[in-house]
Amino acid sequence: MKKLLLLPLAAGLCACSLNRTAARVTSGVIDGGLPSVFSQSDPQYVKDALPANLQLMEILLKSDPQNRVMLVNAAQGFCGYALMFLEDETPERASVFYAKGEAYSARALKGLLPAKAKKRDVPPLFWNTFCKALYININRHNPEAVAELPTLEPAITKLLELDPAYYYNGPQSLMGAYYSIRPRMFGGDPDKARSYFEAALTGGGEQFLLNRFMYAKMGAVAAQDAELFERLLNSVLEAELRDGETRLADEVAKLKSKKLLEKKDDLF
Secondary structure: OHHHHHHHHHHHHHHHHHHHHHHHHHHHHHHHHHHHHHOOOOHHHHHHHHHHHHHHHHHHHHHOOOOHHHHHHHHHHHHHHHHHHHOOOOHHHHHHHHHHHHHHHHHHHOOOOHHHOOHHHHHHHHHHHHHHHHHHHOOOOOHHHHOOHHHHHHHHHHHHHHOOOHHHHHHHHHHHHHHHHOOHHHOOOHHHHHHHHHHHOOHHHOOOHHHHHHHHHHHHHHHOOHHHHHHHHHHHHHOOOOOOOOHHHHHHHHHHHHHHHOOHHHHO
C-alpha cells in the first residue's frame, strides 16, 4: 500500500525533473541563439519577433525558476526591448518591461549586495542596474522612482571595479547616466557625466553607437551643451554600419538619433 501511495509522488517528481531538464536544454539553445538576434539588420523584424521569445523564456522559468543564465537573458531581453522599441512611444509600457527586467536580474542575484559581488555576478548586477537606471530616467515625475537613485551608485561603482569594459563599456555609460539623471542639488554633475561617457567611447565601446546616443540624450542634455548634442547624434547618423553582434543596436541607435535630433529645439 505504501508503495502504491508513493507512485503518484514519484511520477510528479519525475515530471518536474523532466520539465526542468527540458527548460535547461531550451535555455541553452536560447542563450546560444541570442547573438543571431543582436546581429539582425532589420529592427522592425526583431520588434515583431522578440516578444514571443520573451514569453517563451518566462514560460521556461516557471519550470526552472533558478536558472541563472535564463534569468539574465530575460532581464537583458526585457530591458533591451524597452529601450529600443518602447521608451519613445509608450513609456508606460517600457516601465513595465524595465520592472520585469529588474525583477528577473534580482532573482539571479538572490539578494546579493553590490559590495559582495564577484566577477561572475557582473551580468546580473549590470542588467539589474541598467533596468533600474532607465526606469528611473523615464519616471522622474514619480517620487518613489527618484528615491531609488542613491541605490545606483554603489552598484555601478562595483561594476567599474569588477569589469568596466562589460557590454561595450556599459558600466561607464551607466555612471554617466547616473550623474546626468541626478539633480544638481542632490549630487548631479554634468562634468562627471561627461568624463564617464567619454570613457565609454574608448576601446570596445568606441564603435557601439548606442553609447554615443545615450551620451547625447542624457549627458549633453544635462549639460545643456547643444553643440555636443548635435555632434554626437550626427556622428551616429554618419557612422558606417558593421555586421556582427552590435548591428541591431547600431541600427536602432541611428533611428533614435534621427528622432532625437528633430527635438533639439525642445531640449535646449
